Every structure is written in C-alpha cells, then in structure tokens.
Amino acid sequence: MGEQQPAGAAHGWSERGPGYASSAVHRAGPSLEPLLALARPGPQDRCLDIGTGTGHTAARLAAAAAEVVALDPEPGMLDSARERYGSLANLRFVQAAADDTGLNAASFDIVTARHTLHHHADVAASLREVTRLLKPGGRFVLVDEVTPDPRVDAWLDAVERARDATHVRAYTLAEWQAFLADAGLQWIVGDMHIRYRLRVDDWIGLMRLDAAGDAEVRRLFRQAGELERRLLGIEYAQDEALAFALPMALVLAVKPSEERTQP
Numbered sequence: 038m039g040e041q042q043p044a045g046a047a048h049g050w051s052e053r054g055p056g057y058a059s060s061a062v063h064r065a066g067p068s069l070e071p072l073l074a075l076a077r078p079g080p081q082d083r084c085l086d087i088g089t090g091t092g093h094t095a096a097r098l099a100a101a102a103a104e105v106v107a108l109d110p111e112p113g114m115l116d117s118a119r120e121r122y123g124s125l126a127n128l129r130f131v132q133a134a135a136d137d138t139g140l141n142a143a144s145f146d147i148v149t150a151r152h153t154l155h156h157h158a159d160v161a162a163s164l165r166e167v168t169r170l171l172k173p174g175g176r177f178v179l180v181d182e183v184t185p186d187p188r189v190d191a192w193l194d195a196v197e198r199a200r201d202a203t204h205v206r207a208y209t210l211a212e213w214q215a216f217l218a219d220a221g222l223q224w225i226v227g228d229m230h231i232r233y234r235l236r237v238d239d240w241i242g243l244m245r246l247d248a249a250g251d252a253e254v255r256r257l258f259r260q261a262g263e264l265e266r267r268l269l270g271i272e273y274a275q276d277e278a279l280a281f282a283l284p285m286a287l288v289l290a291v292k293p294s295e296e297r298t299q300p
Contacts, residue, residue: 068180068231068285069097072151072217075226076178078102082146087163088153088281092118092128098149099128106145110134136162143172153178156203164220170248171292177222182207183229183286192257199253200244210286217290225266229290232270237278 038250043281048079072094078101080082085106086095091114093109099122107122108131114131122128135150136159146218148167157163167177182197184190196251208216214224241254258278261271 066233068151068233068287069094071231071287072149072178072180073097073101075287076147076149076176076258078147083144084147084149085138085140086149086151087167088150088156089118089130090114091300092122094149094151095124096125098147098192099125102147102161103127104129106131106140108133108135108138108140114140120178126282136166138166138170140170142169145170146172146175148175148177149179150177152182154179154181155197155205156201158205160205160208160216161219164216164222167293168185168221173292173294175292177217177290177292179213179286179288179290180231181213181228181286183213183284185229185284186264191266192261192265193269196254196257199250200241200246202271208286213286213288217288221292222290225289225291227286227290229284229286230286230289232282232283234270234280234282236280236289 045283049237076084076098078098080101080103081104083104084095084098085108086098087108089095089107089109092107095105095118099105105128107115107118107128109118110132112132115132119130123130131138131140135153135157148171150163154160155165170176184193187209190207190209193207197207210227210229211228217224237258239254242249244250246254255278258271258281259276261269261278265271271278272280
C-alpha cells in the first residue's frame, strides 16, 4: 500500500502496519466482496495481490486459490501481514515494488490491486508489470479511490495530499480505462458505485498526522464548495466535517489470449 519507493522509506508506511492490520475498512470494507466476485479465485489458480499492505485481500484469495503471493515494498506492512496471516500455508509474502516485482512472466491467473495504485508514482509501469505477470486470459481486478467528477479533482487531490504525502492521484474512471488499454489489458467491466463512508477523525487518525497536518486536512474540508460537499456526501457539525463518502473504482480487465493477439 505504500508508494513505490525503497523499502522502509515511504513516509512511515512500515510503522502504520498495526493500524492497517486492525482497520475495518481494509480488512472487510465494501469493496472486498465485489473484488472477490470479479476475481473468481479457484482451486487451480495462482494469484498475486500487489500493494497487499497487511494482507487482508491476499488472505481472502488464499481461502479459495491454490497459491497467493502477497507483495508490498514496505517491511513493516508485511510484518503485520505475516503476524495476522502467516499460518496460511498457501500464502507467500514478497517484499518488492509493483513495477519491478522480480517475479516470473505469465505466472499468475489473477492479479489484484486494492487501495494501492493511487500511491504509485508511475501507474503505467505498474500496470505493464501486471500485464507481464498475467497468463494469457488472466484476470486483473482493481479497486481504487476515484475522482467522481473532474470538477472536484483539485480539491480531492489537495485533501489527499495533506493527509498522505504518498498520495499521487485519484484518477477518473475514464483515465483508468486509458491506463489499462495502454498496458495491453482489455476492459471488461468497471464502475464507481461503491462508496466508503469514512469518519474524518478515523481517516486522519490512521495516518498519525502531527497537529499541523491534522489542522490542514480539516481546513480543506471547511473550504469545500457546494459541489464537493454534494458529490462526496460530506457531513458537517458546526462547519467541522464529521464524515464523507469516498467513491471507489471497481474494474475487471483481462490479458488477451495468445490466439486473440495473433495477426
């Protein structure tokens, strides 16, 4: 879940492992079951979960698949994942960046990326690596926060960056379509119907911000315009934001089979 930087260097992500391990949003948020429904892991499948964080998605894949590799660049995140899920015999943990995994080409039936790609400095490179790793006909399932309307992009970007220095961008659904096409993946289905209702105190607290960072995020919520307040369902009490609804992209794409790529 950390930005693709050298292990241990991504703005304290390793130290946040215990908080993410216990986070209900990451452990069993409303995107997890739809992701699994699109991934359809089976007893013959080999799966890869990139940006696995503390391993919640990888563990659910492991309940149905033959083997799962849980990959993340941050050792502290993987330590928390091992502590929670290390007893699963078919789950293996790998410390590596998503755009340079060192794993064998065409070795996975399913690749998943849940709540991670908005941290990646080069999403295109990460998706090219996904394509390289998938077997022909293999499935890629993406869940990531999404900008619901380009008119609120600047505000949402400012809030996210104030809260999390590793945030790069919440892309629009159209931008995800373009990224996947450029990586050689075929879009099958995608939408942004899933909403995470987040309490502002909890959302900020997960990042362990100092007082100045905390105040800046809250200031930006106070300055939100009418469109931001409506599209993100921001709830206020005396002009202080209490909660908001963050939309998620849910996308299934496939690597075309060898037969389809022949002239």
